[in-house]
Amino acid sequence: MQEYRDLEPEELALDSSFQRWQLGTDPVAGAFWREWLIQNPDKADLVGKAASLLLSLHTTYGQQFTERLPISEHEIQEEISRLHDSLETPVVSAKWFQWAPFRYGVAASVLVVLGLFGWHQLRPSANKTPETYTELVAQATESLSEVNNTTDRPVRVDLPDKSTITLYPKSRVSFDRQFAGTKREIYLSGKGFFEVVKNPSKPFYVYANGLITKVLGTSFTVQAYDGAGQMKVVVRTGKVAVFTQKEVALNPKKETYKLDGIVLTPNQQIVYSTEKIQLKKSLIENPVLLEQASQKQQFAFKRTPIADVFATLEQSYGVPIVFDKDLMRACYLTAAFTDEPLFEKLDLICKTINASYKQVDGTIQISSNGC
Structure with a gap:
């Protein structure tokens, strides 16, 4: 602004x-x-x-x-x-x-x-930034295919590049039949889970009622129903950048790949309030283990430096943990965890070392007076 x-x-x-x-x-x-x-x-x-x-x-x-x-x-x-x-x-x-x-x-x-x-x-309607599904599809220059899920269960949509969308009920998508251009562009109304095939030379964009999500190869969910007060993007794997159609309108000479979007990594989400015109980054309600960590990671610590404990959690959940390394240099942890949720693990760790934590902008911040 x-x-x-x-x-x-x-x-x-x-x-x-x-x-x-x-x-x-x-x-x-x-x-x-x-x-x-x-x-x-x-x-x-x-x-x-x-x-x-x-x-x-x-x-x-x-x-x-x-x-x-x-x-x-x-x-x-x-x-x-x-x-x-x-x-x-x-x-x-x-x-x-x-x-x-x-x-x-x-x-x-x-x-x-x-x-x-x-x-x-x-003129009041002139230069209006196209945001809704109908407006975006209408301005598309390529020939689009549309899938409309009118059933009561999710359906799978196969895209031309072998990427897939799990399209939820009361949702629809449109896309170029060939992905012939320099970008892979998807127009969504409703909710869809995307699993995108990597192709750095042809970035993947999802346009959803005012939100634009850009990825190279990852899996994520976009929820953007027509008329809803909030839109949401949730990342499962990889990394995405999220920005708004209004940002594009305010920077008409700037290519989308140069726009300063908000970057999301696994277990992070963006919630877009259409009333406040605001993007808010946070952690999802219950962060899950990354796929590569779920099979091999052990959470057994025996007088382990707290910096190593937090590093293990970061690698396992992909969630940044911020703390004062010098202040907590003398903190150690002896504990064993199994399938407790991330926040429960953090509760137990902080009680043990007399610390506290809070979520800030998609990260965990630890507060402590030292050990």
Whole structure:
């Protein structure tokens, strides 16, 4: 959200998300901007100026756009003059705020842009980022195959590259029949468990109602039902990067492989709140042993340095454990575990060495005063 702080009012007025909020066409955008103002109270004046300009232009030219009439140079000059003449007249913006007028010669630059490109730049539905399954499938350029699971049990979907999807009830996917391009792209509505064949030269993307998950070869679950308030990505093996369609929209010149997604490893998940426009990384409720560890790992310790104990847990569950090695250098553990869940193991270990732990951003953080 930092990039909005650096905009001029006329630039903000041309932002599609800001327009959808001010013109009342997108409740999700409205929630985003209300939260943004809470986090950036010093930018209220910026928002007010942009809103005043946008609403003025919308009032003046909305009808002309509806009737497909061109905006003339004379009308542009008249609007510039009108804006300057209203310097001492209060202006009411959108329904959320009331602002004082602004002395802004840059209004002219906005109007010139509108004169060049037409009022469609400010049309409420213009430049809307495609997010839903229907929108994404509609904009796809390749010929897609669709599988719709209308049964009451999961079904297996075989993809052209030998990857598979376990598609849950009330879910559907669409994909290129050949994966002929430089990317393997899947469009999902609902819930699916993916087992992806590795192919570094052709990355694998899952687009699911506002979330994008990128992998090279791994297994993971995506849950993103139409109209749901939360979306979720859970990793079983390998590594994925998760980012949102809005991030792509805000960086239109940036390739998706260069976007700064949130990286997930086994036993980690992302929960995306559509109301708060927020990605939250955490551990899954009950982390499981990695496949390679489940068959050979022993959890028997006899006066073992605590650093080695935590390293064993990290390797077995793939969950980062953060602690102060110097402070806990004198801590040792003698214990034997079998099939206890990870958090139960940690409870017992921490009680033994007089420590505590908490989950932070998909990791385990240990607190201790030493031994």
